[in-house]
Amino acid sequence: MSKRIIFAGGGTAGHVEPALAVANQLQILEPNYEISFIGTKNGLENQLVPKAGFPVSHIPKILLPREISLSLLNWPFKFIASIWQGVKLCRKADLIIGFGGYACPPVYLAAALLGKPVMIHEANAIPGWANRLGVLFAKEVFIAFDSPAKRIGKWRNAKLIGMPLKADILNNHKLAGEERLKVRSNQIEKWRLSPDKFILLVFGGSQGSRHINEAILQSLSFFTENNIQVVHSVGRNNPLPTSTENYLPVPYIEDMAAAYTASDLVIARSGALTCAELAAVGKFALLIPLPVGNGEQSANAQDLKNSGAALVISDNKFNSDWLIGNWSELVRSANGYQPKPMPDTSASMVISRAIIKRLSE
Structure with missing residues (x-):
């Protein structure tokens, strides 16, 4: 009989992409599994x-x-209704795995009411409230970062496996010689940029960052004067600036693996997915943690900073003046960075095998 697995989570790429990486790997290992998602x-x-x-x-x-x-008075009634919706969606599932985000809390509680096994993967160095709830019901817990917040309670038994990443990101670090040059050349050609000039890749997460966008736009004259090319993902919901010979704004970058390969330096937020991808592809970055939530982005950035893979600047200090004044240091750091080798076993494979084992018991 076919097994039914529900993947819960979403909102941003940081929740969706790891879930998809596991779902794709699981589908390869067990083609007969029925895999579906719950989101908002x-x-x-x-x-x-x-x-x-x-x-x-x-x-x-x-x-x-x-x-x-x-x-606040209406919230309990709305939340109970969402749990009931989760019960209806999860009733026929054999296992639920959550990756955090707004969809997860009612799904975790629905799974608990139905007696369904739950697994969770926590991407951030500091867990959000969805997975702090989910860990109470989870049969297995996987984490991408080790941190003090995960050394208490049920987090103590969590398995440190890293971040589930798309296959093309994982394969990026294996590219060598002519193969890497070919990927880089093809992507630069798609961008219609010059392979002989420095390429800066900028993005603020899947939703973009208005603060980063403003700093980049205010620095364009500096970039032009210094023959620096900029590929700038501004976010799907933000206005698209006018492109120039050296400046390419886009709403969203679909092929991040090729974009990383074609770029010389990255400026980005320090979401968990971004940090994991940067480590996987071995690309130096300037990270600007988003100052919201429980400080998870600052915590996410520490591993890369400590390994010499990133410089970190607080959001309130980052602007065009800071960027122009520190540009030479950023370029020197990027050119001198030597990435560490990556392990061969992917987090997606670890979780997929754990799901298969759990369902075979």
Whole structure:
């Protein structure tokens, strides 16, 4: 009999891409498994999951109010309704695995009510509230970062496996010689840029960053005067600036593996997925942690900073003046960076095998 596995999570690429990496690997190992996703109506999962060939169902996005208001009084009723929706979606599942995000809390509770086995993967160095709830019900817990926050309670038994990444990202570090030059040349040609000039890759996560966007736009004259080419992912919901000979703005970068290969330096936020990808491809970066949530982006960046793979600047200090004044140091660091070899076993394979083992018991 075919097994049914539900992947819960979404909102941003940091939740969706790791889930898809595991789903794709699991489908290769067990083609007869029925794999589906639960997300919210407005998350990035609605573009990426169907494109990967998996169905996605929706659950209401219930935000926990951060201050006393009428919405706080209504919240328990809305949350209970979302749990009931989760019960209906998970009733026939054999296993639920969550990756964090707004869809996860009601799904975790629904799985607990139904007695379904739950697994979770926590991508950030500091867990969000969804997986802090999920860990209470999880049969197995996987983490991408080791941190003090994960050495207490059920987190103590978590397996440190790194981040599930797409196959093309994992294969990037294996490229050598002519093969790497070919990937780089093809991508630069697609961008219609020059292979003889420095290429800066800028992105602020899947949703973009207005603060980073402003600093880059204010630095364009400096980049032009110094023959620096900029590929700038501004975010799907942000205005697209005018392109020039040396400046290529895009809403979103689909092929990140090729983009990393073609670039000489990266400027980005320090979401868990970005940090894991940078480590996998061996690319030096300037990281600007997003100052929200529980400080997870600052914690995410520390491993790369400590290994010499990144410089980290706080959001309130980063601007065009800082960038121009520190540009020479950034280029020297990028040119001198020697990446560490990556392990052969992928996190996607580890989780997939764990799912298969659990379902065979």
